[in-house]
Amino acid sequence: MRTINIANQKGGVGKTTTVINLAWGLALWEKRVLVVDFDPQGNTTTGLGISKRGLYNNVYTVLSGRVPIREAIMSVTNNEYLSCLPANEDLSAFPLEAAGEKDRLFILDGALKAVRAEYDFIIIDSPPSLNLITLNAMTASSDILIPVQSEFYALEGLSQLLRTKERIEEAIAKKINILGFLITMYDSRTTMARQVEEELKKHFAGKVLRTIIPRNVRIAEAPGFGESVLTYDPSSRGAFAYKELVKELLERI
Amino acid sequence: MRTINIANQKGGVGKTTTVINLAWGLALWEKRVLVVDFDPQGNTTTGLGISKRGLYNNVYTVLSGRVPIREAIMSVTNNEYLSCLPANEDLSAFPLEAAGEKDRLFILDGALKAVRAEYDFIIIDSPPSLNLITLNAMTASSDILIPVQSEFYALEGLSQLLRTKERIEEAIAKKINILGFLITMYDSRTTMARQVEEELKKHFAGKVLRTIIPRNVRIAEAPGFGESVLTYDPSSRGAFAYKELVKELLERI
Numbered sequence A, B: 001m002r003t004i005n006i007a008n009q010k011g012g013v014g015k016t017t018t019v020i021n022l023a024w025g026l027a028l029w030e031k032r033v034l035v036v037d038f039d040p041q042g043n044t045t046t047g048l049g050i051s052k053r054g055l056y057n058n059v060y061t062v063l064s065g066r067v068p069i070r071e072a073i074m075s076v077t078n079n080e081y082l083s084c085l086p087a088n089e090d091l092s093a094f095p096l097e098a099a100g101e102k103d104r105l106f107i108l109d110g111a112l113k114a115v116r117a118e119y120d121f122i123i124i125d126s127p128p129s130l131n132l133i134t135l136n137a138m139t140a141s142s143d144i145l146i147p148v149q150s151e152f153y154a155l156e157g158l159s160q161l162l163r164t165k166e167r168i169e170e171a172i173a174k175k176i177n178i179l180g181f182l183i184t185m186y187d188s189r190t191t192m193a194r195q196v197e198e199e200l201k202k203h204f205a206g207k208v209l210r211t212i213i214p215r216n217v218r219i220a221e222a223p224g225f226g227e228s229v230l231t232y233d234p235s236s237r238g239a240f241a242y243k244e245l246v247k248e249l250l251e252r253i
């Protein structure tokens, strides 16, 4: 049973895309997967084909104690191995409301305890920030996977992200394993992408995943149909790359 | 004198890119421009060629009263019309520290009062969130420009962003003008881009800017050299589009 947090405070690097495609990939390998959408934007929820309209049972009402977690978890259509604890914008109230609680770092971790045994993997999406939402996601996780867009600004925030992880580890007296850095939106025709790859490997040798996700429009089109690229266009370069990622992670875990 | 906040809580939609290229464009038209980097990631600071290492004078030390604003404003190389109030990750402490202050919405607005008269435009970059940093950026602004990436998740957060703006307007008893929605990273070969454009025009007719920014690798390469695409590759499609944007905004203002 592993809980993987997909995190990076830089926006638009492929966090949600990686959550959805990794979760679908593991489910196609018949692993029981729970996806937790822990971003008030609720993009993972929509990308899995779940409507956010009138969604009273969600991760925020679960954490505020109003709804039992089992009543909020929804199965994702066409895949019996894949479930989702959805989110909507109500979640943006969480950082302020939880700030005064003594165990404010452990709120998500505590809520997940009741169901952890029923899954092989729990995958948590985070928002593009380092607030109490992201800190809860890290605390609830055994591993962290960090998508890095292969463009100029990509490397800037990584040291702050890793320092935040270290501060969490001290606060909760537990180690969070860096599963790896995943290079995303890679366009091999540009020197910029190759430069980011070289820099990343120089700073984090051994932790940069072998699999590289190419920029591929089929990846961006898939969520419009509530699907993963693996089912939307199984023969695309994007699907091939995410299948490779699943294989690589199953080797490492 | 107009203060324009470039905002959208969705990550990676081209906020920083628009701040830098719009500011450079206005400066090339000999407008006096101050860029305020109000994002702890500090991407605008780096993209303007300013090093964040050891940068004690920055927007955070100004707002906490330790440094007078004039001592933190830096001129951008090669352009006498363009200055920047830089940021680094210290700024991420601001939301928590300011939360208890009575006038917590007006902190940035108050700090800018001393220098407003010296500029024709102030352009404020915001982080991908709706926290006290973004609320301060809105409060300090006369106008808001909203970049919208032409991809599936782009439309999801817009209603929350506009509701947040309305709540701010009530709290500060002042109207913030929507300068427009700017379509970014547009790839005319994909139906996805055309669909987003149609949806946007259906919901916000009249407020969608005529200028559309195409996906263009020269735009992504320019910050690596501390330059705007306007000076890095003036003949590129990206430079042409941002020049058109400057013209269109000068017509509207």
Ligand SMILES: Nc1ncnc2c1ncn2[C@@H]1O[C@H](COP(=O)(O)OP(=O)(O)OP(=O)(O)O)[C@@H](O)[C@H]1O
Pocket: A010, A011, A012, A013, A014, A015, A016, A017, A018, A039, A043, A126, A127, A128, A184, A185, A186, A213, A214, A215, A216, A217, A219, A220, A221, A238, B009, B010, B011, B012, B128, B151, B152, B153
């Ligand atoms: N490899 C890829 N090729 C092409 N497009 C991609 C790829 N990965 C992600 N995208 C697209 O890029 C955009 C940003 O990706 P995504 O929303 O997954 O990033 P994110 O890190 O979750 O963003 P946020 O910081 O807002 O949560 C989306 O429109 C997505 O469809």
Ligand SMILES: Nc1ncnc2c1ncn2[C@@H]1O[C@H](COP(=O)(O)OP(=O)(O)OP(=O)(O)O)[C@@H](O)[C@H]1O
Pocket: A009, A010, A011, A012, A128, A151, A152, A153, B010, B011, B012, B013, B014, B015, B016, B017, B018, B039, B043, B126, B127, B128, B184, B185, B186, B213, B214, B215, B216, B217, B219, B220, B221, B238
């Ligand atoms: N029109 C474009 N064509 C190609 N690449 C672009 C374009 N606009 C922005 N980019 C690139 O896309 C990435 C995201 O853009 P940018 O950092 O400006 O977005 P942002 O909204 O400021 O992100 P954040 O939410 O993290 O603050 C950057 O690598 C940038 O260089």
Ligand SMILES: [Mg+2]
Pocket: A015, A016, A017, A039, A043, A126, A127
């Ligand atoms: Mg996301």
Ligand SMILES: [Mg+2]
Pocket: B015, B016, B017, B039, B043, B125, B126, B127
């Ligand atoms: Mg930015």
